[in-house]
Amino acid sequence: MSLQSGPMLAVSGLTTEFPLKGGSVIRAVDDISFTLAAGRTLGIVGESGSGKSVLIRSLMRILDAPGRIAAGSVVFKGRDLLRIGEREMRGIRGRQIGMIFQNPAGSLSPVATVASQFAEAMRAHERVGAAAARDRSIRALAAVGVEDSAAVLASRPYQLSGGLIQRIMIGLALVMGPDLILADEPTTNLDVTVQEQIIAALRKVQRDFGTAIIFISHDMGVISEISDDIMVMYGARAVEYGDLRSVVRTPLHPYTDGLIRSVPPADIRPGMRLQAIPGYPPDLSRLGGSCRFASRCARVRPPCEANDPALAEQAPGRLVACHFPLAVTADV
Numbered sequence: 099m100s101l102q103s104g105p106m107l108a109v110s111g112l113t114t115e116f117p118l119k120g121g122s123v124i125r126a127v128d129d130i131s132f133t134l135a136a137g138r139t140l141g142i143v144g145e146s147g148s149g150k151s152v153l154i155r156s157l158m159r160i161l162d163a164p165g166r167i168a169a170g171s172v173v174f175k176g177r178d179l180l181r182i183g184e185r186e187m188r189g190i191r192g193r194q195i196g197m198i199f200q201n202p203a204g205s206l207s208p209v210a211t212v213a214s215q216f217a218e219a220m221r222a223h224e225r226v227g228a229a230a231a232r233d234r235s236i237r238a239l240a241a242v243g244v245e246d247s248a249a250v251l252a253s254r255p256y257q258l259s260g261g262l263i264q265r266i267m268i269g270l271a272l273v274m275g276p277d278l279i280l281a282d283e284p285t286t287n288l289d290v291t292v293q294e295q296i297i298a299a300l301r302k303v304q305r306d307f308g309t310a311i312i313f314i315s316h317d318m319g320v321i322s323e324i325s326d327d328i329m330v331m332y333g334a335r336a337v338e339y340g341d342l343r344s345v346v347r348t349p350l351h352p353y354t355d356g357l358i359r360s361v362p363p364a365d366i367r368p369g370m371r372l373q374a375i376p377g378y379p380p381d382l383s384r385l386g387g388s389c390r391f392a393s394r395c396a397r398v399r400p401p402c403e404a405n406d407p408a409l410a411e412q413a414p415g416r417l418v419a420c421h422f423p424l425a426v427t428a429d430v
């Protein structure tokens with residue numbers, strides 16, 4: 099990436115809210131900022147309800163009602179996606195930014211042929227004849243490791259395995275040659291072998307086309323396999339952000355540390371207990387002024403009850419939202 103061209107995607111202060119009946123507001127994404135360069139992967143990890151899906155749906159401007167973006171900017175290839183018209187946005191969605199949804203079964207028709215679903219994805223953006231559509235579908239399927247593409251194109255999703263359907267979803271996200279792919283839990287509920295295949299397929303696409311990827315998961319192990327940088331979300335905020343290796347080696351936030359410790363070791367033995375993080379995530383409709391991780395934090399001290407720490411740079415490129423980050427107070 100040259101400094102002059104800047105990152106492909108620069109998100110700044112993104113804040114998304116759901117107004118509730120009675121006047122209160124849930125801030126599901128709270129002041130999130132990050133950058134992503136071509137050919138790189140940002141992994142976003144965090145437990146259920148931390149705001150991962152709302153974050154990427156905000157980038158695409160496909161929030162469920164009554165969600166609304168309250169603040170921030172999403173600069174993609176020099177244009178702020180939050181300040182362009184819906185018509186222009188439609189030309190970007192699917193074409194320049196591909197999306198793999200959290201629930202593939204819900205976004206593919208089970209009974210329409212795979213070929214017709216590919217053709218439809220292309221025709222949403224341009225006129226394309228039958229032969230060209232077929233050609234491009236075969237190439238997109240090849241890019242995700244589907245070899246027997248003639249048979250796959252002729253079949254209907256209900257006839258296919260979960261792993262194959264997930265590859266088709268990725269192929270569909272790729273067929274327009276997007277610069278950026280947003281993948282929301284693309285490997286959840288798949289067995290480990292298929293997970294590995296999907297990750298390998300995404301990596302290959304990235305190598306071949308320089309595609310940037312945002313990869314969401316609640317699984318730290320999966321995130322570690324694919325990411326260059328990682329953002330840890332907790333209760334709608336980024337609590338840690340940095341390059342993957344440093345974050346995994348020396349996590350600064352106690353929550354990140356807990357997530358890393360809860361990864362099943364490769365040599366897991368029957369009866370071995372995994373270390374999970376006790377407690378529950380905060381209720382976003384009833385946040386007090388304390389650190390939102392305080393009730394679960396083994397290291398909690400009075401300042402943590404007094405105010406919620408902002409994400410701040412602790413070391414070059416290492417951001418953490420904690421009054422007492424781990425590496426700095428390692429003697430505690």
Ligand SMILES: Nc1ncnc2c1ncn2[C@@H]1O[C@H](COP(=O)(O)OP(=O)(O)OP(=O)(O)O)[C@@H](O)[C@H]1O
Nearest residue numbers: 116124126145146147148149150151152153162382
């Ligand atoms: N339609 C909605 N109305 C009100 N609040 C919502 C709505 N959708 C999401 N939220 C709020 O946003 C929070 C974050 O939701 P989100 O779907 O982004 O979580 P997630 O991190 O993707 O979780 P998961 O791992 O389960 O997919 C929810 O806990 C909820 O408080």
Ligand SMILES: [Mg+2]
Nearest residue numbers: 150151152200
């Ligand atoms: Mg989600």
